[in-house]
Amino acid sequence: MNFELGPLKPDPGMLLLGLAQLFLLMFTLGVLLLPRIERVRAQRWDATEGRTERAEAVRAEAEAVRDAALYEIIEARHEAARIRQEYTERGSAAIAAARAEGVRDRELLLTGSRARITADRTAAAGLLRQDVGDLAVLLAGRVVGEPVHAVAAERRTVERFFAAPLD
Template sequence: MKIELGPLKPEPSPLVLGLALLFLMMGVLGRFLLPRIERLRAERWDATEGRAQRAEELHAEAEAVRRARLKELAAARHEAARIRQDYAERGAASIAAARAEAVRDREAMLATTHAALDADRALVSARLRQDVGELAVSLAGRVVGEPVHAVAAERRTVDRFFAER
């Protein structure tokens, strides 16, 4: 079957030349123009979406750094609280030690003071007995009208009186 194309019937030589020029033009486009177009498209993508992606990456990195710093800060706060607690315990121990030492010193002072008071009381009591005895003998001498010192000293009347008490 032969179809009559009329004026549209192509001649083989211009058809071959057209096809050769088409392949040559496609080669030039593929070799020079398409790489340039691809480079421009990549630059535009990098300028728009690439920056957004890098910004998201930087944001994620900054968030990771922030979390790490917060962990460090929490650890530092925990360490500070532990140090405060340690020094509070040391302070309480120092206060307790000072209080115990003060109580020991007070007890020692009280014991020394009580001993001194007991010694003073004994001296005062002996001196008072002596003075009371002398006053009693002197009064007895006035009542009797004669001195009774020799009789009182000989009989030890005053000493016996205080011994009975």
């Protein structure tokens, strides 16, 4: 093997030895040293950039959970407002129904009371007329000095008096 390399003219044995050492060094670097370097570089990236990315992911997840909770709170408030409105309407309807029933009961009581008062007034007027007539006949008997019951009953004086219009 005769290589023409110009003025250097290396020894072929030394050239092969140098190449073998070069390949051995490259193999050692590739198998042992470069994986370690890559592992250390990955750990450093994870310690710096990876934490930032994980923190961003956790923050985004927390914001999503917060937004979901806020949405649920808003929905619960809307539901509570709807329920309050519904029960306000029910309460108003119950109050209106109770008021209408109260007005009906009041009207029934007033009608019944007016009829009772009218009947009591008529009965009281009748009793009062009878008592006034009896007292008038008794007083007339005292004024005259003798009983006038028979004459008043025969002539119906008291009934005529009450039947006559007041002028």
